[in-house]
Amino acid sequence: MPATDSPQVHVSRTEDVAVLTLDNPPVNALAERLLVALDQRLRELDTSSLRAIVIVGAGDTFVAGADIERLQRLASGHAPGGPSLGDLLNRIEGSTVPVVAAIDRHALGGGLELAMSCHYRVATQRARLGLPELGLGLIPGAGGTQRLPRLIGVTDAAEMMLTSKPVDAATAHDRGLVDLVVEDAKDLQSQAIAFARDVAPEPPVAALLRQDRLPAGAELTNALDATRSLAAKRFRNVAFPTLCVEAIVAGIEQGGAAGLAVERSRFEQALRDEPAQAMIHLFFAERAARKVPGVTDREFPERPRGKIGVIGGGTMGSGIATALLNASLDVCLVEVDADACDAARNRVAGFIQRAVDKGRISATQAAKRLAALSTSADLQALRDRDVVIEAATEDVALKQALFQQVEGIASRSALLVTNTSTIDIAHLGGKLESPARLLGMHFFSPAHIMPLVEVIRTKDTEPAAVAAALDLCKQLRKTPVTVGNCPGFLVNRVFMPYGQLAGFAIDRGVHPYHLDRVMYDFGMPMGPCRVSDLAGIDVGVAAGQILDSAYAKRAYRSPLRRLLADAGRIGQKAGAGHYLYENGKAIHDADLDAYVEAARAQQGHPSAEKFADEDLVDLLLLGVVNEASRIVEDGIVVRPSDIDVAVCAGMGFPRYRGGPLHWADRHGSQWVVDRLQHFADRFELPLLQPTEHLKAVASAGTPLLAAG
Numbered sequence: 097m098p099a100t101d102s103p104q105v106h107v108s109r110t111e112d113v114a115v116l117t118l119d120n121p122p123v124n125a126l127a128e129r130l131l132v133a134l135d136q137r138l139r140e141l142d143t144s145s146l147r148a149i150v151i152v153g154a155g156d157t158f159v160a161g162a163d164i165e166r167l168q169r170l171a172s173g174h175a176p177g178g179p180s181l182g183d184l185l186n187r188i189e190g191s192t193v194p195v196v197a198a199i200d201r202h203a204l205g206g207g208l209e210l211a212m213s214c215h216y217r218v219a220t221q222r223a224r225l226g227l228p229e230l231g232l233g234l235i236p237g238a239g240g241t242q243r244l245p246r247l248i249g250v251t252d253a254a255e256m257m258l259t260s261k262p263v264d265a266a267t268a269h270d271r272g273l274v275d276l277v278v279e280d281a282k283d284l285q286s287q288a289i290a291f292a293r294d295v296a297p298e299p300p301v302a303a304l305l306r307q308d309r310l311p312a313g314a315e316l317t318n319a320l321d322a323t324r325s326l327a328a329k330r331f332r333n334v335a336f337p338t339l340c341v342e343a344i345v346a347g348i349e350q351g352g353a354a355g356l357a358v359e360r361s362r363f364e365q366a367l368r369d370e371p372a373q374a375m376i377h378l379f380f381a382e383r384a385a386r387k388v389p390g391v392t393d394r395e396f397p398e399r400p401r402g403k404i405g406v407i408g409g410g411t412m413g414s415g416i417a418t419a420l421l422n423a424s425l426d427v428c429l430v431e432v433d434a435d436a437c438d439a440a441r442n443r444v445a446g447f448i449q450r451a452v453d454k455g456r457i458s459a460t461q462a463a464k465r466l467a468a469l470s471t472s473a474d475l476q477a478l479r480d481r482d483v484v485i486e487a488a489t490e491d492v493a494l495k496q497a498l499f500q501q502v503e504g505i506a507s508r509s510a511l512l513v514t515n516t517s518t519i520d521i522a523h524l525g526g527k528l529e530s531p532a533r534l535l536g537m538h539f540f541s542p543a544h545i546m547p548l549v550e551v552i553r554t555k556d557t558e559p560a561a562v563a564a565a566l567d568l569c570k571q572l573r574k575t576p577v578t579v580g581n582c583p584g585f586l587v588n589r590v591f592m593p594y595g596q597l598a599g600f601a602i603d604r605g606v607h608p609y610h611l612d613r614v615m616y617d618f619g620m621p622m623g624p625c626r627v628s629d630l631a632g633i634d635v636g637v638a639a640g641q642i643l644d645s646a647y648a649k650r651a652y653r654s655p656l657r658r659l660l661a662d663a664g665r666i667g668q669k670a671g672a673g674h675y676l677y678e679n680g681k682a683i684h685d686a687d688l689d690a691y692v693e694a695a696r697a698q699q700g701h702p703s704a705e706k707f708a709d710e711d712l713v714d715l716l717l718l719g720v721v722n723e724a725s726r727i728v729e730d731g732i733v734v735r736p737s738d739i740d741v742a743v744c745a746g747m748g749f750p751r752y753r754g755g756p757l758h759w760a761d762r763h764g765s766q767w768v769v770d771r772l773q774h775f776a777d778r779f780e781l782p783l784l785q786p787t788e789h790l791k792a793v794a795s796a797g798t799p800l801l802a803a804g
């Protein structure tokens with residue numbers, strides 16, 4: 097087979113079974129040239145002498161879907177080239193001889209749609225099958241909304257599409273999506289050929305024509321009601337989930353062929369809409385963020401990384417320990433004494449039990465994970481650890497003392513990590529013999545759930561240490577963003593203006609509850625005041641002081657949070673903050689007005705000003721964008737898109753808006769500068785003064801995401 101980087105479809109024969117191998121490294125994405133090659137091979141294939149056809153992916157995976165780069169081009173208006181995937185799949189399904197898909201690892205999106213146009217599916221035990229298109233702001237566009245319900249029923253099919261969650265081969269087999277599961281991947285092709293020759297029923301059965309799995313009457317009504325309520329529960333402000341349901345329903349009501357036409361039109365509608373561009377941007381931005389020049393493009397000696405130490409078993413420490421245990425790592429957690437060790441173990445056990453209660457893992461899996469946790473009140477227990485993560489109280493002296501002790505206990509190759517969220521890493525490592533080993537891994541609470549980890553490096557941090565931290569993030573299936581050492585690192589710094597400007601707007605007349613509503617309607621998971629209550633107003637005031645002093649020239653601090661904290665209203669944990677709390681539910685409190693009026697009086701603005709809702713969104717987010725331009729200019733991130741990745745993963749910024757910089761670029765960099773200048777002139781706030789960097793980017797007509 098000639099070595100080439102162009103996608104190919106190889107054809108081989110084993111007696112009367114033809115094998116088509118789709119070859120487009122690294123994941124056999126259905127690029128245009130692969131579709132052309134497949135089209136050609138299907139035309140050339142003479143099936144008269146064949147018992148069956150097997151389709152397999154080159155390398156160790158089937159097909160990870162349509163080529164998302166091609167989709168990105170189509171979404172921005174480029175004309176499609178090459179054959180239509182849907183047409184190709186219809187031809188495969190129309191084959192007079194059985195076609196068997198041989199699936200290893202990934203059959204996702206168009207890859208699963210290809211497999212479902214085949215008449216039968218053989219999969220390895222480790223294979224995962226799914227339709228994750230809604231995770232890209234799209235819907236299945238090559239028959240998935242039609243064939244999957246006909247293979248496994250409406251409810252399971254709709255859930256797979258609406259959650260974007262793949263299923264493993266065993267589940268797929270139980271549901272009727274896979275006909276045979278192969279234990280050892282090296283036997284896949286031979287077993288698929290044997291299945292095709294000896295088992296595949298003739299004539300082949302087309303999924304599109306099946307009715308046996310489609311419910312009718314009340315059962316169908318219930319299934320569609322459940323589907324619609326799942327869509328409404330998981331999504332808001334976006335059309336693509338509804339488009340997906342419309343395609344499913346059309347096929348059930350009008351038949352598969354008509355359903356394909358409806359799916360096609362709904363897919364093209366989703367592709368042209370903004371969420372697709374935003375979420376495809378994040379797909380590639382997340383993969384780009386894993387690449388750190390001078391680190392991930394170099395080879396380093398292999399480091400052991402199975403044994404992890406965690407110092408501190410509070411909320412963060414026990415969350416980090418849980419994340420490590422969930423990744424099947426061996427964890428030794430050190431606390432100050434036996435009682436604290438027991439309390440930490442109970443916290444970890446509680447986190448793991450919650451995963452059992454939610455049906456995510458079995459009790460057996462939970463017990464196995466917990467068995468990998470040991471605790472000790474003695475730092476000497478860390479001597480065999482490959483990585484030591486410090487998650488102790490935010491106290492500089494304590495952390496410095498801990499690292500000095502650990503440096504003498506752990507092996508020289510052990511990675512030393514701090515989870516600090518506010519302390520200068522260089523200062524923490526200042527008393528170490530080899531500070532180059534120390535770096536930050538800033539997890540976001542709850543650490544076993546939130547995807548983001550900021551990997552913080554100082555100018556002295558050794559690249560091998562950063563590489564080891566990024567490897568650990570991959571083991572934890574976390575979203576890493578590598579960040580320079582500065583107060584607030586990335587997310588807390590870039591979102592600092594968001595909280596400050598929320599306070600400013602309230603001081604100038606906006607009611608906290610209205611502001612929360614406006615930002616919630618924009619797509620934030622909750623408004624700034626509700627977030628402040630959740631994190632703890634006292635915590636916010638303390639962190640705010642650190643950031644305000646670090647960036648004093650542009651700090652704005654409303655007195656409201658201090659007034660609330662002084663009155664003991666420190667947030668949800670105290671039952672009262674901006675809101676009152678009953679059974680975890682936030683309730684409006686008329687008493688808040690007195691605190692707001694006191695804050696306004698202190699700031700010298702007793703009379704309320706009027707703000708249009710869209711001004712509030714622009715005010716808070718443009719403050720973030722302005723700070724982002726400072727962060728890029730300071731070289732804190734490797735690339736601007738890292739900021740979108742971090743803010744979406746760390747602050748719940750709506751993915752269908754792509755992150756603050758993608759949102760800003762939708763308006764244009766000149767609009768950003770003009771709006772900032774408008775607000776800066778109106779409110780005389782330094783933090784709203786557009787930066788010189790931003791003005792230069794705007795005058796060059798460059799998108800913010802392209803401005804290095």
Ligand code: T1G
Pocket residue numbers: 122123125160161162163164165167181202204205206207209228229232234235236237238240380383384
């Ligand atoms: N298209 C183009 N490139 C892709 C790709 C794809 N579908 N999937 C992965 N890549 C690239 C990725 O950018 C990276 O490139 C490299 O492959 C390794 O990926 C018609 C419309 C399969 C689970 O959503 O979920 O089909 O950074 O780092 O961690 O209805 O890739 O090395 O240059 O992620 O082992 C639906 C997307 C598309 C699956 C493997 N399919 N991919 O994870 O590797 S829409 C998806 C993934 C569609 C149809 C619709 C993951 C993975 P680079 P990676 P990984």
